[in-house]
Amino acid sequence: MNKKLEEIINNNRKYVQEGLVASYIPELAKANKDHLAVHIFDVNCNENYFGDVDVKFTIQSVSKVITLICALLDKGEDQVFEKVGTEPSSDAFNSIARLETRASHIPLNPFINAGAIVTTALINGDNGYEKFERVRNLIRKMADNDSIDVNYNVYNSEKLTGNTNRALAYYLKGAGIICDGVEDILDAYFKLCSLEVTARDIAKIASVLANKGVAPWSNERIIGVDHTRIVLAIMTTCGLYDSSGNFAVKVGMPSKSGVGGCIMSVAPKKMGVCVFGPALDQSGNSMAGKMVLEEVSKELDLSIF
Numbered sequence: 001m002n003k004k005l006e007e008i009i010n011n012n013r014k015y016v017q018e019g020l021v022a023s024y025i026p027e028l029a030k031a032n033k034d035h036l037a038v039h040i041f042d043v044n045c046n047e048n049y050f051g052d053v054d055v056k057f058t059i060q061s062v063s064k065v066i067t068l069i070c071a072l073l074d075k076g077e078d079q080v081f082e083k084v085g086t087e088p089s090s091d092a093f094n095s096i097a098r099l100e101t102r103a104s105h106i107p108l109n110p111f112i113n114a115g116a117i118v119t120t121a122l123i124n125g126d127n128g129y130e131k132f133e134r135v136r137n138l139i140r141k142m143a144d145n146d147s148i149d150v151n152y153n154v155y156n157s158e159k160l161t162g163n164t165n166r167a168l169a170y171y172l173k174g175a176g177i178i179c180d181g182v183e184d185i186l187d188a189y190f191k192l193c194s195l196e197v198t199a200r201d202i203a204k205i206a207s208v209l210a211n212k213g214v215a216p217w218s219n220e221r222i223i224g225v226d227h228t229r230i231v232l233a234i235m236t237t238c239g240l241y242d243s244s245g246n247f248a249v250k251v252g253m254p255s256k257s258g259v260g261g262c263i264m265s266v267a268p269k270k271m272g273v274c275v276f277g278p279a280l281d282q283s284g285n286s287m288a289g290k291m292v293l294e295e296v297s298k299e300l301d302l303s304i305f
């Protein structure tokens with residue numbers, strides 16, 4: 001299969017030219033837009049990969065999946081979905097528009113920035129650092145990698161320039177949807193987005209979701225079956241922001257993207273897949289990465305539809 005992956009990566013390299021690296025977080029603008037990688041980790045612990053798999057990148061919005069899982073563990077389904085919806089959004093990932101116009105003011109879903117700020121606030125912990133540590137520890141456990149940590153250059157860059165996220169968080173506080181200290185929650189959110197990972201880490205996290213919440217390498221249950229089902233459903237409908245519908249048609253795997261250039265995809269009962277390519281399309285999703293996923297999904301018959 002490595003040979004097949006090599007072919008797929010080479011077929012899709014041309015698409016990196018059609019994308020742009022994220023620049024609204026200045027540190028991310030330093031990424032090499034030519035990087036492209038795919039890593040697969042299946043539920044029997046077989047691994048296949050090709051491309052720039054050793055390159056580290058920041059997890060960015062893929063952390064929103066694990067933050068949601070942690071919020072569900074800490075507060076349960078009812079309390080979480082009182083504060084954040086489960087509906088797709090057709091706006092940009094950092095849009096503020098619908099917070100004001102929707103009667104309830106709650107964010108549409110946990111995978112847009114406003115929603116992830118709410119789920120971060122729901123994590124147990126007396127302060128932002130404790131909340132951050134809880135989610136980081138779950139990320140480490142799901143990736144089976146205790147060395148995952150913050151890239152402080154990216155974190156500082158996000159913190160310095162993250163004024164749109166600040167606007168979202170203060171709006172949510174004003175509307176009474178979050179109660180804790182806004183700067184503290186934002187600090188946890190920025191740190192979680194700045195965790196540095198490899199494609200293998202993300203493929204392993206996805207393999208836990210593919211295996212109904214059980215780590216394939218240890219058979220330890222990390223997430224309940226119900227929580228896994230909820231998270232996969234929201235990944236399917238909201239994981240690629242305002243291009244989730246098109247992605248469902250083309251790829252058909254529950255997925256989550258991040259502006260660091262990675263897309264985490266799950267083939268239930270089969271495998272976790274990570275693609276990485278920092279050149280992004282207009283919605284903030286890896287341009288070549290989504291093309292690679294489309295071919296991988298067709299080749300291995302992974303669409304859930």
Ligand code: GLN
Pocket residue numbers: 060061062093094113158165193257258259260284
């Ligand atoms: N840290 C980024 C932000 O808050 C995450 C966005 C993303 O990956 N789509 O803007």
